[in-house]
Amino acid sequence: MPGGDRKMIFLEKPQNWQCSFDGSEVIESGSCLNFFWMLPIDGEIEHWGQTYSFTENVAVKAAVVGDSSAFTVDINVSADATVPCARCLSVAPLEIIRNFRYFYRPLAVAASFEDVEDEDLVLVQSLDEEIDISDQVWESLIISLPEKVLCSAECRGICPFCGRVRNKDDCGCSGEAIDPRFEILADRKQEDRDNVPGKGGNQSGNSKK
Numbered sequence: 001m002p003g004g005d006r007k008m009i010f011l012e013k014p015q016n017w018q019c020s021f022d023g024s025e026v027i028e029s030g031s032c033l034n035f036f037w038m039l040p041i042d043g044e045i046e047h048w049g050q051t052y053s054f055t056e057n058v059a060v061k062a063a064v065v066g067d068s069s070a071f072t073v074d075i076n077v078s079a080d081a082t083v084p085c086a087r088c089l090s091v092a093p094l095e096i097i098r099n100f101r102y103f104y105r106p107l108a109v110a111a112s113f114e115d116v117e118d119e120d121l122v123l124v125q126s127l128d129e130e131i132d133i134s135d136q137v138w139e140s141l142i143i144s145l146p147e148k149v150l151c152s153a154e155c156r157g158i159c160p161f162c163g164r165v166r167n168k169d170d171c172g173c174s175g176e177a178i179d180p181r182f183e184i185l186a187d188r189k190q191e192d193r194d195n196v197p198g199k200g201g202n203q204s205g206n207s208k209k
């Protein structure tokens with residue numbers, strides 16, 4: 001491991017992820033088998049134009065059932081991360097707990113399932129051997145990353161007038177104490193309304209909503 005504070009950025013699944021089970025065990029048992037892994041992820045994932053920071057493990061559970069022609073694998077991923085709050089940009093905690101279902105089929109058998117056009121279908125040489133699901137776990141983790149996370153549901157965001165984060169202390173700006181530039185805009189808006197009755201009102205111009 002390289003020292004220093006720089007975090008590893010994962011563009012694909014961490015190379016040390018060991019996440020596979022013995023397919024022959026599943027076929028022989030004839031019932032649903034449960035598997036469990038703790039996959040280390042100490043680093044960052046870039047997604048939705050922001051950075052998700054992980055420091056611990058991704059806990060993965062898989063419930064596998066099937067025979068030599070098809071497996072159904074229910075994958076549960078859970079992990080803790082942090083990501084900038086969508087309103088105030090402070091560090092917001094993120095708890096991921098999601099379930100995904102994948103279908104595994106041997107290539108030879110899959111040819112007879114022409115109707116199946118499933119993006120959750122994984123083709124393997126044979127099910128009667130070691131089945132590696134780490135790619136599907138990685139995919140599940142990425143899909144689980146929400147676009148918007150809030151530090152708290154009550155986050156008051158950044159003041160549009162002075163730019164300060166409003167959660168801790170009130171910056172003192174009120175709706176009335178408007179930046180002079182906005183006052184001009186407000187005047188203009190009023191004029192628009194006066195000049196063109198029945199139009200406008202939708203061009204606030206001072207916020208991206």
Ligand SMILES: [Zn+2]
Nearest residue numbers: 085088151155
């Ligand atoms: Zn916030």
Ligand SMILES: [Zn+2]
Nearest residue numbers: 159162171173
């Ligand atoms: Zn303010």
